[in-house]
Amino acid sequence: MASLGELVAGIAHEINNPLTGILMYANMFADDKRLDENQREDAQTIVHETKRCADIVKRLLDFSRTSIPDKRLKSLSQIMESTLALVTHHATVNDVEIVCHYGVNLPDIDVDPTQMEQVFINLLVNACHAMPTGGRLTITIRTDSKRDRLITTIEDTGQGISEENLGRIFDPFFTTKNQELDGVAGTGLGLSVSYGIIENHGGQISVQSVIGHGTVFTIELPIMSLMRTFEETDLPGNVSTV
Ligand SMILES: Nc1ncnc2c1ncn2[C@@H]1O[C@H](COP(=O)(O)OP(=O)(O)OP(=O)(O)O)[C@@H](O)[C@H]1O
Ligand SMILES: [Mg+2]
Incomplete structure (x- = not known):
């Protein structure tokens, strides 16, 4: 790479x-x-x-440029909110409803905010592309049960990804988007860039998809032990609909 x-x-x-x-x-x-x-x-x-x-x-x-992240302690939900502000208009025009669930008192996390924004924008734009006739985008950020990882899920009700393609979507330059057929062109770099960024943050990104029903991307990021002082109560904590 x-x-x-x-x-x-x-x-x-x-x-x-x-x-x-x-x-x-x-x-x-x-x-x-x-x-x-x-x-x-x-x-x-x-x-x-x-x-x-x-x-x-x-x-x-x-x-x-997805090299060494310039990390600082940041609120991941705030990064998500500022990224959402960039896609909300596009989503509304395309009849995509956005629902967010953020856990209460989520700890700040050591991330490069620009890189994390890039990951979120890639996933959100992909989700919107998968729902050309509208749908629902559900975003969740919570801690895991041991409170040592922050888990973000981005779920769409779009076209889904075939079994065959699931193993290839993180490969550089793999794309199914075609300007003539879909009206959007892809370089196939969004997910491979995102994968690299999450890996450089010591995290993991994974995907689950059912064709015709939708796709969920899950990002797990480590929480620094000294930030684990806050308690998180059960979801849904803050529910905001954009
Ligand atoms: N939410 C999703 N629903 C359905 N398919 C998806 C989703 N996200 C990604 N894919 C599939 O994975 C492929 C690779 O995604 P990736 O973001 O890497 O590239 P791209 O979107 O095609 O192009 P680029 O992001 O470089 O403009 C997409 O072409 C699409 O087939
Ligand atoms: Mg993309």
Whole structure:
């Protein structure tokens, strides 16, 4: 994974510069008043597709940067809330209801907040993609019975993942998303990046899915022993519906 990350970073960096040039000229071209309607549409397609390449390159760079986390004590539910704020609009437009259950007095946890936000956004966006005609997204954060791990589950009522694909979804570049068929394109990096981040935090990420019913991703993260002083009462503690 480490050498793949370096290779990817190198390629992505090299591609980024010419791509910026192409995008700049394509934009100028698309605005050229001498073009007729058809030519203008063609130029817009060049701009659109170039932006898509730039987006893939950005994701590749994100992928290669999942190295050493810059950890500090943070509230995981607060990180989840600020991430949710980014996807709520998209979810509402797509008829996705979001329900959150946070345990009471959850201890802060030693995490890189930016990286954790990246994991949550990947999982939330995937869940929304799995429910194109709407559904329910249920997010739970609680401690385990021994109070030495924080457990986050992100559950959707989407299309589910086939048995065959379940073993491959964390592989870099594995994607089933297709721009023409689904209206969204995937690079297949979201879950492999997330897997790397959780592993670098000493945690685990796992998945359970039933085709046609939905998918649950579970993230377990260690709680530092000195933070385990708070008591957590039974779920549902704080129930908030976004
Ligand atoms: N909640 C989910 N429900 C159904 N399938 C999922 C879910 N999350 C992930 N998958 C499957 O796992 C694949 C890999 O997910 P991953 O996030 O790594 O890549 P992607 O979403 O396809 O592309 P990217 O995240 O790079 O834009 C997806 O293409 C999809 O087939
Ligand atoms: Mg994804």
